[in-house]
Amino acid sequence: MDMSLVPEGPYRFRMDRCGPMRVPGVVFATPDLLPRSAGDRTLEQVANVATLPGVVRASFAMPDMHWGYGFPIGGVAATDIDAGGVVSPGGVGFDISCGVRLLAAGIDREPLAPSMRRLMDLLGDTVPRGAGRGGLWKLSGRAQMEKLLVAGAGYAVEQGHGVARDLERCEDGGALADADPSQVGQRAVDRGLQQVGSLGSGNHFLEVQAVDQVYDAEAARAFGLHTGQVCVMIHCGSRGLGHQVCSDHVRVMDQSLRAFGIRVPDRQLACAPAVSTPGRAYLGAMAAAANYGRANRQLLTEAARRAFATAAQTGLDLVYDVSHNIAKIETHEVDGVARRLCVHRKGATLALPPGHPDLPADLAGFGHPVLVPGTMGTASYVMAGVAGNDAFASAAHGAGRVWSRHQALHRVRGEQLRDELASRGIAVRPSSWRGLAEEAPDAYKDVDLVVRAAEGAGLARPVARLVPLGVVKG
Amino acid sequence: MTRPGGHRGVPHTADLRVEAWGPTRAECLAQAVRGVCESFLDLTGAVAGRTREVLLRADRDEDVLVALLEEVVYWLDTEDEVPVDVELTPVAGGLRARLRMADAAALPVTGAAPKAVTLHRLAVSRGPRGWTCSVTIDV
Numbered sequence: 001m002d003m004s005l006v007p008e009g010p011y012r013f014r015m016d017r018c019g020p021m022r023v024p025g026v027v028f029a030t031p032d033l034l035p036r037s038a039g040d041r042t043l044e045q046v047a048n049v050a051t052l053p054g055v056v057r058a059s060f061a062m063p064d065m066h067w068g069y070g071f072p073i074g075g076v077a078a079t080d081i082d083a084g085g086v087v088s089p090g091g092v093g094f095d096i097s098c099g100v101r102l103l104a105a106g107i108d109r110e111p112l113a114p115s116m117r118r119l120m121d122l123l124g125d126t127v128p129r130g131a132g133r134g135g136l137w138k139l140s141g142r143a144q145m146e147k148l149l150v151a152g153a154g155y156a157v158e159q160g161h162g163v164a165r166d167l168e169r170c171e172d173g174g175a176l177a178d179a180d181p182s183q184v185g186q187r188a189v190d191r192g193l194q195q196v197g198s199l200g201s202g203n204h205f206l207e208v209q210a211v212d213q214v215y216d217a218e219a220a221r222a223f224g225l226h227t228g229q230v231c232v233m234i235h236c237g238s239r240g241l242g243h244q245v246c247s248d249h250v251r252v253m254d255q256s257l258r259a260f261g262i263r264v265p266d267r268q269l270a271c272a273p274a275v276s277t278p279g280r281a282y283l284g285a286m287a288a289a290a291n292y293g294r295a296n297r298q299l300l301t302e303a304a305r306r307a308f309a310t311a312a313q314t315g316l317d318l319v320y321d322v323s324h325n326i327a328k329i330e331t332h333e334v335d336g337v338a339r340r341l342c343v344h345r346k347g348a349t350l351a352l353p354p355g356h357p358d359l360p361a362d363l364a365g366f367g368h369p370v371l372v373p374g375t376m377g378t379a380s381y382v383m384a385g386v387a388g389n390d391a392f393a394s395a396a397h398g399a400g401r402v403w404s405r406h407q408a409l410h411r412v413r414g415e416q417l418r419d420e421l422a423s424r425g426i427a428v429r430p431s432s433w434r435g436l437a438e439e440a441p442d443a444y445k446d447v448d449l450v451v452r453a454a455e456g457a458g459l460a461r462p463v464a465r466l467v468p469l470g471v472v473k474g
Numbered sequence: 475m476t477r478p479g480g481h482r483g484v485p486h487t488a489d490l491r492v493e494a495w496g497p498t499r500a501e502c503l504a505q506a507v508r509g510v511c512e513s514f515l516d517l518t519g520a521v522a523g524r525t526r527e528v529l530l531r532a533d534r535d536e537d538v539l540v541a542l543l544e545e546v547v548y549w550l551d552t553e554d555e556v557p558v559d560v561e562l563t564p565v566a567g568g569l570r571a572r573l574r575m576a577d578a579a580a581l582p583v584t585g586a587a588p589k590a591v592t593l594h595r596l597a598v599s600r601g602p603r604g605w606t607c608s609v610t611i612d613v
Binding site for chain 1: 484486514548579585612
């Protein structure tokens with residue numbers, strides 16, 4: 001396939017249809033943000049996604065796009081479920097409902113400074129991370145797990161792990177509807193029983209941040225943010241349970257491709273019509289795993305609240321919780337007709353425009369919060385959805401990797417990075433030196449450029465910029 | 475002439491890609507297990523305790539590899555165990571794997587833990603120098 005890009009404006013490129021592509025590709029980026037390393041297959045993956053049955057409008061890539069498997073990370077695609085449109089677990093990713101939660105502390109940066117060391121020690125000691133078991137909440141068995149899979153963060157709050165207001169500031173009120181725990185296999189449950197309330201590893205983190213700059217004071221006020229304020233950002237997902245759900249349903253769909261007459265260019269794009277038996281089974285299991293991810297972040301919130309109460313005698317209010325690995329059935333207008341679509345966002349955030357009925361009442365005038373974590377050495381952003389986003393109201397989800405983990409290890413030493421960050425006032429509590437080096441700030445795109453491109457492309461607008469003060473690395 | 479078994483990590487932007495090889499399919503797949511485990515733990519000095527025996531049934535060699543590595547991920551997540559020795563025996567329709575497990579929590583962590591085995595650019599093949607395989611692991 002010809003994957004050459006045609007500029008359509010300063011922040012947008014078009015990949016024309018060719019070969020088996022059913023729709024064009026659209027890449028939101030500046031030339032600097034396009035994939036450049038030899039052997040990178042991001043654009044090939046944008047083209048592959050455009051071949052999915054029922055795909056409409058375009059296969060989109062966000063400015064933080066990078067090479068994934070199946071879909072690119074930062075990929076968005078919607079299929080018309082009433083016209084044979086498929087759901088593909090590869091369009092959600094293994095870490096179902098991986099997402100970001102932002103909490104606003106009742107304290108500013110300067111008054112916190114004397115307590116910062118104690119706070120980081122407490123967070124480092126009490127936030128479970130790394131491989132294996134060790135979650136904060138051990139579930140008693142499958143029966144309790146099923147309650148959590150149905151009600152998500154709501155079940156955690158009902159069991160005393162949070163306050164009712166938390167749910168008002170979670171996407172979907174903290175639980176995706178139509179979760180079907182019976183479609184979650186026993187191995188997935190086994191993996192999840194002892195991991196509720198844990199970061200995991202890789203690029204997951206809990207970061208103490210401060211609001212460095214506010215771009216829209218009114219929106220920031222509605223979100224509960226002001227310049228100098230301390231915040232906590234949590235990035236994690238559905239741990240082993242979500243990964244097992246993805247693996248199990250990819251296997252089923254891989255085997256059912258022929259029955260549906262579907263050919264995919266990458267086995268990781270295995271899919272089935274969204275209304276078919278395997279399609280519905282996956283969507284039910286995916287919603288259940290998404291709810292696990294939301295409960296997981298709710299438990300980590302409780303740990304952060306305890307640490308802040310002890311070290312700084314202050315509380316944490318939820319700003320918002322977003323999922324950036326998810327598929328949802330949404331209604332969008334395509335070619336002038338309202339259609340029911342299965343919108344896959346893999347490494348992309350929902351960015352509803354102001355006035356959308358799904359927004360919480362107090363945020364309705366400002367658009368859906370879009371949380372864009374950068375790196376432990378640069379910055380993160382709070383953005384908000386805008387009108388006119390033709391990528392099915394989707395925006396970037398982070399900075400986006402440019403170096404492989406190998407490259408990072410060749411160029412960076414974990415201990416040296418820790419010292420460099422410390423010299424800039426950023427305290428790090430890593431789980432391993434190698435893991436820290438793999439997540440070095442230079443391994444990622446410049447998040448300031450990603451946010452500028454997202455704004456320029458009409459995906460979302462910046463509300464506030466946050467800088468890191470301390471990082472607990474998964 | 476076949477070459478002795480081995481493995482190496484290959485760059486992939488966000489995740490882990492492992493290539494392994496060996497004179498037999500069993501050795502090649504066992505090397506892949508070793509490659510995955512060494513990507514996140516220092517196995518030097520690891521002491522094997524209990525043995526887990528599993529039957530891996532799959533039509534294709536690629537799917538046997540996936541099933542084998544999924545066992546590694548499962549036991550790591552549920553019992554904090556990691557295999558330090560792998561013995562694979564062909565059986566009708568697949569392989570029998572005997573995994574000699576060590577306590578992962580007692581070993582130094584050197585990288586991000588594997589969480590899933592992907593089908594992206596998955597390959598197992600036999601050539602004049604023996605067997606080779608490559609697999610991308612979600613970390």
